[in-house]
Amino acid sequence: MANQVLLKGGLLIDGNGGGVIENAGVLNHGERITAVGPVDLIPVPENVEIVDVEGKVIMPGLVDAHVHLIGVKNLNLMLAVLEPTEIQMGRALKDLPKLIDAGVTAIRDVGSPVALHIRNLIKDGVYEGPRVKTSYKILGQTGGHGDIHMLPPEFNMNRTCDGVDDCRKAAREQFRAGADFIKICSSGGVLSEKDDPRSPQLTVEEISAIVYEAEAVGSYVASHAQSTQGIINALKAGVKTIEHGILIDEEGIELMLENEAYLVPTLAIVKRIVDVGDQYGVPEFGLRKARTYYDLHIQNMKKAYAAGVKIAAGTDFAGCDPVAHGGNALELELLVNDVGVTPMEAIVSGTKTSAEAIGLGDEIGTIEKGKLADLIIVDGNPAEDISVLLDTNNIKQVYVGGKRYKNGEAVKKEVELI
Incomplete structure (x- = not known):
């Protein structure tokens, strides 16, 4: 069974250019995103890994x-x-x-x-x-x-x-x-x-x-x-x-x-x-x-x-x-x-x-239900200061198709299995 990961409590920038969502959640099931929005409105399935990203920004890769x-x-x-x-x-x-x-x-x-x-x-x-x-x-x-x-x-x-x-x-x-x-x-x-x-x-x-x-x-x-x-x-x-x-x-x-x-x-x-x-x-x-x-x-x-x-x-x-x-x-x-x-x-x-x-707009580029889970967790808000993204130390986690390739210790305030 594919792994399920819930990124919980961050500020969400979904890539569409609209407003941000505070205390957001993004649920990944395998390689795809299955739910996005205020974390309190996302049903938490069994056997999900919860990663607390409070104080960080969730955004597309x-x-x-x-x-x-x-x-x-x-x-x-x-x-x-x-x-x-x-x-x-x-x-x-x-x-x-x-x-x-x-x-x-x-x-x-x-x-x-x-x-x-x-x-x-x-x-x-x-x-x-x-x-x-x-x-x-x-x-x-x-x-x-x-x-x-x-x-x-x-x-x-x-x-x-x-x-x-x-x-x-x-x-x-x-x-x-x-x-x-x-x-x-x-x-x-x-x-x-x-x-x-x-x-x-x-x-x-x-x-x-x-x-x-x-x-x-x-x-x-x-x-x-x-x-x-x-x-x-x-x-x-x-x-x-x-x-x-x-x-x-x-x-x-x-x-x-x-x-x-x-x-x-x-x-x-x-x-x-x-x-x-x-x-x-x-x-x-x-x-x-x-x-x-x-x-x-x-x-x-x-x-x-x-x-x-x-x-x-x-x-x-x-x-x-x-x-x-x-x-x-x-x-x-x-x-x-x-x-x-x-x-x-x-x-x-x-x-x-x-x-x-590049011909991948239907699959990546925004954080939306059904799209591939290509996303990053950032320390700092690039919507206020774009230079935050230039310091790779600020890029705390990186996911490609739901697979975590970078896992900054600063983000792992809470990692648990329900």
């Missing part, structure tokens, strides 16, 4: 909608592709407990040769970690952002594709390998040497072919899109999520609203590169481009937020300094401090909206 579970040593991609993937997989596996420790219960990997295998190992119970959705290899044009064009083509870890037919085949290859969705590059980027964030990449026709293949198998496309035209092209072709969105303009914002697309700003990686990237081997071209566009990026995110665009939280962290996993709540803090969202809106971005963006 964090969902990082843009990471690279890739195990690189640094952000110099030329060096990364020269390492064996087996070594990188070893490093990436070490990142799983860091993510759990930070309260991250689900991630979307947007490009990694090893994340697909790590996802499968977690599903098989060989390793413990957050839920993983992955695109496997990134699709991009020859000489574009997805092409490691500082090295000969045979070193490329991603999949270059040119023309409608080749793009269609490339998408099919990723799904054949087991990808959950497709990641493309419809513009240049910051950490690629020879292209420019202002440049569009892939045509609308090429992107449309990839979107068709994704939708044919019930999936979707996420696009690295920093240039104004690259964002517009991706949205016209039916892309679901826009990653970065640095140079989004009014037309792009309108298209996002019309298409009900999601924007994943990834402010955290740029902030870290601008602040300390020069101390950790970030190439000079990456430092220069990050510094050039950082302020403009923030201003355009403010415009998108004011217009009502759906914003999901993603860090673009890759597991190495200065973007090591474990500090993933930085994205929420930047949304509050730089973009101007409220702490509660940031929580929704990092839970409910991110879950929707």
